[in-house]
Amino acid sequence: MKIERAALAVVTAVLLLGGGATLGVTPLGPGTAQSLLEATLWTTAALFAGTALVWFALAYVVGAGYESPPATHDGSDVQVRILTIDAEAVVQATVDSLPDDLDDVHVIAEDAIDVAGAHVHVVPESFECDAVRKGRAIEWARREFDTDREYALYLDEDSLLTKWEGLPDADVVQLRERPRHTGSVLSYLADVYRMGVQIEQRAFARLSIPLFAWGGGIAVRTDLEDAVTWNRETLVEDTAFVWAAAREFDVDFELAESVCRNEAPPNLTEILQQRRRWAAGNLDATSLLPVRYRVLTRLRNYAWALSPVVTLVVVPLSLLGATVVYATLFLAVSVALAAFTGFWYLRGVYDYDGDDQLPLVLALPLAPLVTVVHSMGTVAGILAPPADFRVTEKAGPDD
Numbered sequence: 508m509k510i511e512r513a514a515l516a517v518v519t520a521v522l523l524l525g526g527g528a529t530l531g532v533t534p535l536g537p538g539t540a541q542s543l544l545e546a547t548l549w550t551t552a553a554l555f556a557g558t559a560l561v562w563f564a565l566a567y568v569v570g571a572g573y574e575s576p577p578a579t580h581d582g583s584d585v586q587v588r589i590l591t592i593d594a595e596a597v598v599q600a601t602v603d604s605l606p607d608d609l610d611d612v613h614v615i616a617e618d619a620i621d622v623a624g625a626h627v628h629v630v631p632e633s634f635e636c637d638a639v640r641k642g643r644a645i646e647w648a649r650r651e652f653d654t655d656r657e658y659a660l661y662l663d664e665d666s667l668l669t670k671w672e673g674l675p676d677a678d679v680v681q682l683r684e685r686p687r688h689t690g691s692v693l694s695y696l697a698d699v700y701r702m703g704v705q706i707e708q709r710a711f712a713r714l715s716i717p718l719f720a721w722g723g724g725i726a727v728r729t730d731l732e733d734a735v736t737w738n739r740e741t742l743v744e745d746t747a748f749v750w751a752a753a754r755e756f757d758v759d760f761e762l763a764e765s766v767c768r769n770e771a772p773p774n775l776t777e778i779l780q781q782r783r784r785w786a787a788g789n790l791d792a793t794s795l796l797p798v799r800y801r802v803l804t805r806l807r808n809y810a811w812a813l814s815p816v817v818t819l820v821v822v823p824l825s826l827l828g829a830t831v832v833y834a835t836l837f838l839a840v841s842v843a844l845a846a847f848t849g850f851w852y853l854r855g856v857y858d859y860d861g862d863d864q865l866p867l868v869l870a871l872p873l874a875p876l877v878t879v880v881h882s883m884g885t886v887a888g889i890l891a892p893p894a895d896f897r898v899t900e901k902a903g904p905d906d
Contacts, residue, residue, distance in 0.1 A: 551813050552840050558810035559847045561803070562707055565718075570710030575764045578673030582608030585674065585726065586656040588648055589625070590641055591664035593618040597901050598625075604667040611656060615648045638737050641722075642744035646737040659732060661745075663723035663769060665901050670766040677761035678731050679717075679749055681708060682724030685766055685858065689901075690773030696852075696870055697778060697880040698771040703855030708762055716753040716800050717760045718807075719789065720745040724767035731756070742788030742893065750795040772899055775880065781899045782884020786812070787892030812885040814848070815878045849874050 587609050591598050598614055602624045605612060612625040619629050630647045638646045645661065652659075658674060667687075674680045684705070686698035711717035722745030731752060741747040752758045772778035786808055793801045852874045856867040 549837065552837065552844065554806070554810050555814055555844055556840065558807055559844065561807070562704070565707045565710040569713050570707065573709040573712065573762075575762050576675035576677070578764070579676045580657060580674040582606065582610060582671075582673075584657040585609060585611070585660050586652070586654045586658070586729075587612045587625075587660045587662060588645075588652075589614045589662045589664060589666075590644055591616050591620070593620055594664050594901055595620040595622065597664045598622050601662060601664060601667055604669065606668070606671045609660075609668075609671070611654070613648070613652065615644045617644070636738050637740050638744065639740055642737050642739070642741060642747075645744060649732055649737060654729060657728060658726045659729050660726040661722060661724075662767065665770045666723045666767040667769070668724075668765065669768045670764070672764040674726055674763055674765075675761045677712075677759040678728050678756075679720070679752070679758060679760045680726040680763050681711075681717075681720060681760065682726070682763050683766045684721055684724065685768050686771040687768045689770045691771075691775055691778070692870075693873070693877065693880045694773065694775060694778040695771040696867070696873060696877045699855040699859070699867060700848075700852045700874070700877050700881050701855065702858055703851035703853065706854060712759075712761050714760075716796065717749050718800075718804060719743075720749040722746075723769050724765070726763075727752075731758070741792050742784050743792055746789060747792040747795060750792060754795055754797075770901055773901075777899050778880060779884045779887055780893070782881070783888040783891075784884075784893055786885040786888025788888075790889070791892070808885060808889070811882055812889055814882050815875065845875070848878050852877060 587605065589598055589601055589612070591614060593616060598616075598620065599622050602612060602614070602622055605624075614620070614622050614625045614627045616627060616629055620627060628648070628651070630644045634643070634647050636643055636646050649659075658680070660674075662668070668682075669685070684702065686695065686702070688695040705721075707718070722743075725745055727748070735748060735752045735755065737744055737748055739747055739751065749758070749760070772781050790805060790808055793804050796804060849871065852871060853868070856864055859867060
């Protein structure tokens with residue numbers, strides 16, 4: 508992570524110097540600052556363009572024609588495990604959303620709560636393992652629960668299961684995600700944008716190692732879980748588990764048709780902290796990956812952190828009269844990359860219900876700002892990784 512941190516610091520310094528040169532205020536000569544700015548903008552554009560092309564290849568070449576396999580496992584093969592600290596009302600709504608055939612439901616909590624329709628278990632303070640916070644709770648449940656069900660389905664406390672089609676036959680099954688609006692409009696739009704980017708998951712079944720996993724709705728075979736365990740210190744226990752499993756075994760990964768509606772972070776502070784944890788945790792967990800996947804994952808995280816630069820820095824500088832070498836070509840590249848961000852946002856909108864789509868489409872002009880909201884946590888995760896797991900604040904079922 509030190510390399511990414513130093514690179515981001517350099518980019519920030521150069522952008523400040525370049526902006527200062529445009530305004531006639533800089534400690535460097537205008538020519539030097541301008542040259543540094545041009546080199547940085549071109550490098551950033553090239554990195555983001557490369558990442559966008561890799562994404563396109565994953566989503567529309569590797570993942571072309573992917574359809575979720577038919578469900579072969581119903582609720583009788585599944586034990587549901589819902590993770591929480593003490594959000595009783597939020598958990599109750601999640602339990603109430605479960606279909607009748609998911610009849611083996613367990614809530615793993617840090618404090619005692621009362622939830623109808625589920626067995627509630629409190630992780631004892633005396634339990635010790637290498638995993639921390641959420642991972643510690645999952646590891647305790649793995650050791651504590653004696654089940655003959657083939658799958659353990661992990662849900663976050665706010666993951667409303669609005670569509671249940673059963674599970675296809677695979678070692679790891681990722682449920683689809685549709686965030687719902689709770690508080691901040693920009694946080695919600697950033698999650699819609701993320702849904703567009705996340706369609707690359709349909710390629711993961713054809714990769715030897717999935718590039719990430721979403722723990723808010725993920726099912727794993729219990730025998731694989733016992734073989735791999737969750738007992739590792741990480742901020743992203745879901746992705747780290749899948750990477751550790753793929754390192755040791757030939758793991759089948761599939762997307763299900765089942766859908767969870769989880770809460771989008773309620774404000775900008777919460778989405779920043781959420782994305783900060785994801786970015787720092789993913790970069791730290793890359794030690795579990797072979798070199799080629801490690802390089803790909805780290806470059807992707809760095810590129811997402813820089814993704815708003817081309818569209819949000821170039822335009823203001825252009826309005827102020829700044830020029831860039833090969834300005835016409837750079838403008839064309841910038842427009843193409845801006846079109847990519849617009850496409851990702853609209854692709855996320857496409858998966859929502861008709862009643863939700865029109866207001867989301869009308870918000871398209873906000874896409875450049877949405878990319879900043881989406882990526883600012885990645886920048887924070889690289890520059891100042893959190894020392895501990897931080898649970899994202901929930902608005903609750905009434906909101």
